[in-house]
Amino acid sequence: MSHSTEDSDRRDFLRRMLGISGMAAMTVISPSAFASTAVLVKGVHLSESGGKTRVIFDLSGPVQHSLFTLSHPDRVVIDFDNARAAGAMRFASSPLVRDIRHAARGRSDLRVVLDLKADADASSFLVKPGRGSRNYQVVVDLSAVSVGKPQPVITAAQAQPQRPLRDVVICIDPGHGGKDPGAIGKRGTYEKTVVLDMARRLEALINREPGMQAFMTRKSDYFVTLRGRLAKARKHRADLFVSIHADASPYRYPKGSTVYVLSEHGASSEAARLLAERQNDVDRVAGVNLSNKDNLVASVLVDLAQSATREASFKLGDKLKGSIDRVIRMHSNTVERASFVVLKSPDIPSALVETAFISNPAEERRLRTPRFRANMAGALLGGVKDYFEHHAPPGTIFAERGRVLHEFG
Known part of the structure; x- marks a missing residue:
């Protein structure tokens, strides 16, 4: 990245503090990219809780599946x-x-039928290996539907509708664009071009993952201000x-990848800006309007949000660094801290990844290859x-998976 261009320039945290979360039965469709060989259903077992x-x-591996229920007689059908x-x-x-019974469906698929003793609600999701299981698993949850039985008395709070589980949302920010090319390699490689390609690949990978959704701050070669990038992230929640x-470096020899999160100085300056501008309701923190808060309350709110976000950002940076290190050696073996403007959202964990040195001839050649850009997207x-x-934030499919694995794993 050209530092001279960029350097100038959890809403969920407070919601969790207020205890706002949602949980509901879910049906999750598994990943769409799978191996060509047939997946084996190796076994099945039941648990009661x-x-x-x-x-x-x-x-034996990840599988795409669908689930539906039938009546007269009651049964659940799972198609793998x-x-x-x-x-x-x-x-x-x-x-x-x-x-339980099963049979081949068509030329390559498998249908499993669960014969029930009563009508039931059903949901399903995929669990990957880990946390107590060496296998991929499809989990089907069944809950009997009570008909004609007296219903228990419930409180007003219990009567509130539950929010459906949602996807986690990732904002992907390809640096530079338009009139701002970023750094330019000796062979004429534009930073703005290679990072856009990596961002597109990452967006496609994320959107194929169950429970995840991605969007980009720019989809093609046009200029977006640094503050505009933050605004897009907040608009899409x-x-x-x-x-x-x-x-980029003035020298040819630096190489490798670096992951940055916001420095303490950058957080302090952003807090000061938010507090100074809150009378105009320019910014909200975790969805809370600062314009009607006194100085002390507003300062505490910003500090709480920033502290949680900075901690989460460092955890994100550490995960990214560990994954990237399998594709390209790290220029820095630690998560670095800097005051980049795009890292300054007080309530969205953020990280900036310098994928390679475009100023290094060997790494410029790697950046120009689709294989390296695809590998880097996979690492991200x-x-x-x-x-x-x-x-995972509360109320998301990822958070529910974690709860399920903890309770039943």
């Missing part, structure tokens, strides 16, 4: 794409599930902000996923 039945299918059963599926009868760049995806698997 809190009056609900959980049916767990152990798989490009899959086959490794053997017979058996389990002891449960209070809700009477039997982003949970993370990842800015992609290519480093890995870091983002790793972060959310440990620090």
